[in-house]
Amino acid sequence: MVSPHSGFLKERISLRVEIDLQDILALGSLRGQSEAWIKVLEHLIATVNRIQSGLCPPLKKGNTVRNAERVKKVGPESLKFLAKKPQYLKKDLKSGFIRVDTDYYRPALLIDPKPVNDNDTLENRFMRGILTKIRQAVCLQKGSLRELGRPYDSNLRKRLENLEGQIDCCLKANFLTDVSEIRQMSVNQVLQMPPSYQDIYRCYLVLIKC
Known part of the structure; x- marks a missing residue:
């Protein structure tokens, strides 16, 4: 697996999610590792969609x-x-x-x-930064499928392309389009966010280190 530069989130924390990520990533084969990576990515996207469905933008004067x-x-x-x-x-x-x-x-x-809706919150800046980094990671994963000596799997590539499209849709959502760029964030700030955002962070850490 190829990992991009992690960027604005460099510290690591241990958080609990519904799937056992460590057991999944212990799979030995290249296909097994790719399947594990995709499963974590699917979990992250599902969490983002769940947050979006229940989001109520704050108002500002x-x-x-x-x-x-x-x-x-x-x-x-x-x-x-x-x-x-x-x-x-x-x-x-x-x-x-x-x-x-x-x-x-x-x-x-x-x-x-x-009053107007204000989507430029710390949580939304955090989520946009995470999704941008993960999209870069998906592009690297697609490239790694064609590496010399690795069996090419068109099904895995199609699944990655589908997930890449879902990430693009998330990034184009109303609550993320007018959001400032986030350059740095501390782990303490993440720990003060709701559990669903901490869940996204742990998935992010797993995805970039594989």
Whole structure:
């Protein structure tokens, strides 16, 4: 098995998952090791999908600059914004509702205070980083199947390609697309996450060391 550079997670911890990874990886044959690797990968992807299905994105205060027609309520934030940015006031004597001297204006842009979903959490950055590394590992596994002296197994390659496609789908999910890159994370931070994220971490450690 070929392992990529582990990147942002270098320390190792012992965590429990439903499958006995050590017994699986003890299989002696190359095919047995590949089967074991794939089984761990399938477990990791299933855990990611389970997290995604129950995920409720946290909300953060909006205060987003939007086209005035899309803002339902004009609050004090908008008045402060327009006071600083008068260039966004358009003279409109017919439907304008903001009076300046004897003229009336309407805003082109306003501040929308409506809360918005915030997916850029530590857990999501962690998951995206893990999946990105695992995708690289899958590419290396596919390449290792063609190494000189190893019997080529088209079935294993197809299974790896299918799993690679599932990882791509996970990375394109809404809760992971607008997530900042994570460069470093401590084991203590992982241990403070829910058990399902710790499960993903242990699978990751097994997959990159094989």
